[in-house]
Amino acid sequence: MKDLSGRVAVVTGAASGIGRAMVERFADEGMRVVLADVENEPLQQAVTELQARGVDAVGRRVDVRDPEDLENLANLTLRTFGAVHVLCNNAGVDAGGPFEDIPDGAWHWVMDVNFFGVVNGCRAFLPALRAAGEGHIVNTASLAAVNSGMRTMAPYIASKFAVLGFTENLAVELAESDPQIGVSIILPGGVKTRMTDSERNRPEGLPGTEHPLRKEVVDGIRSATERDGLDPSTVAESVVSAIRDQSFYVLTHRQLALDSVKRRLEWMTGDQQPLPRILR
Numbered sequence: 305m306k307d308l309s310g311r312v313a314v315v316t317g318a319a320s321g322i323g324r325a326m327v328e329r330f331a332d333e334g335m336r337v338v339l340a341d342v343e344n345e346p347l348q349q350a351v352t353e354l355q356a357r358g359v360d361a362v363g364r365r366v367d368v369r370d371p372e373d374l375e376n377l378a379n380l381t382l383r384t385f386g387a388v389h390v391l392c393n394n395a396g397v398d399a400g401g402p403f404e405d406i407p408d409g410a411w412h413w414v415m416d417v418n419f420f421g422v423v424n425g426c427r428a429f430l431p432a433l434r435a436a437g438e439g440h441i442v443n444t445a446s447l448a449a450v451n452s453g454m455r456t457m458a459p460y461i462a463s464k465f466a467v468l469g470f471t472e473n474l475a476v477e478l479a480e481s482d483p484q485i486g487v488s489i490i491l492p493g494g495v496k497t498r499m500t501d502s503e504r505n506r507p508e509g510l511p512g513t514e515h516p517l518r519k520e521v522v523d524g525i526r527s528a529t530e531r532d533g534l535d536p537s538t539v540a541e542s543v544v545s546a547i548r549d550q551s552f553y554v555l556t557h558r559q560l561a562l563d564s565v566k567r568r569l570e571w572m573t574g575d576q577q578p579l580p581r582i583l584r
C-alpha cells in the first residue's frame with residue numbers, strides 16, 4: 305500500500321505514546337482514523353484534537369482483553385468509514401517483580417493485554433481487511449521480544465516473545481492465504497511514553513508488587529528513557545515506511561535488536577547458559 309490517503313487505520317492504545325503518535329502520523333498522510341483505548345478521558349481528548357485539525361477521527365473505549373470489544377470496534381469502523389486498511393495492535397502494559405513475588409493476576413493482566421489483545425484484534429479485523437482487497441497489520445512487540453534477562457520483567461518479556469511468535473506465524477500464513485495483507489512487527493527499545501506508568505491501568509483488585517527491586521528497575525527504565533528514549537513520532541515514521549515498503553521487522557533500535565539476536569545465537573551455537581543481558 306503506497307498511497308495511504310483516504311485509507312482507514314485503527315489503532316489500539318491510541319490515547320498515549322506510540323499509539324497516539326501513529327494516529328497523528330496516519331492523519332498527516334490523509335488517512336481516516338479510529339482510536340481505541342481503555343482510558344476514556346485522554347482518548348476523547350485525542351479525538352477532539354484530531355477533529356479540530358480537520359481529521360476524520362472516531363474513538364471508542366475498548367479493553368483489548370475482551371474479544372467482544374474488538375468485534376464491536378470492527379463493526380463501528382465499518383459503519384463509520386465502510387472499510388479498514390491498517391490495523392495497529394499496540395496497547396500494552398507492564399507489571400512484574402522478582403519471579404516468586406509476581407501475583408497470578410499480574411501474569412494474566414500482562415498476557416491478556418499484550419498478547420491476547422493482539423490476537424483478539426487480528427481475529428476481529430481480518431475479515432474486514434480481507435474484504436478491503438488490501439491491508440496491513442502492525443503488531444507492537446518490543447526489544448523485549450528478542451532480549452530476555454530484564455530483571456522483574458518476566459511477564460512482559462514472555463508476552464512480547466509470544467507476540468513475536470504469533471506475528472511471524474501469522475505473516476507466513478497470510479503470505480499464502482492472503483498475500484494482499486501485509487504484516488509488520490515493531491521492536492522498539494526505549495521510547496518517551498507513559499509505559500513506566502502503566503500501573504495506572506491495573507485492574508481493580510489486582511495487588512501491586514511492593515518489592516524494592518521492582519521500583520529500582522522501573523525507576524531505572526524511566527530515567528534511561530527520559531534521557532535516551534526515542535520520540536514516539538520517530539517510531540510512527542518507521543511504521544508508515546514499513547507499511548509502504550512491506551517490511552516485516554520495524555527495528556527502531558536496530559543495533560540493539562541485532563545484538564540481542566546474535567547473543568541468543570551464541571548461546572545456542574556455543575551451548576552456553578543464558579547470561580545477564582547488557583541492558584538492564
Ligand SMILES: NC(=O)c1ccc[n+]([C@@H]2O[C@H](COP(=O)([O-])OP(=O)(O)OC[C@H]3O[C@@H](n4cnc5c(N)ncnc54)[C@H](O)[C@@H]3O)[C@@H](O)[C@H]2O)c1
Pocket residue numbers: 316317318319320321322323340341342343366367368369394395396397417444445446447491492493494495496497498499500501502505529
Ligand atoms: N515506551 C517504550 O519504551 C516501549 C518500548 C517497547 C515496546 N513498547 C510497547 O509500545 C506499546 C505502546 O505503549 P507506550 O510505550 O506508548 O505506552 P503508553 O502507556 O504511553 O501507551 C499505552 C496505551 O495502551 C492503553 N492500554 C492499556 N491497557 C489497555 C487495554 N486493556 N485496552 C486498551 N488499551 C489499553 C493505555 O491506556 C495507553 O493509552 C506497548 O505495547 C508497549 O509494550 C513501548
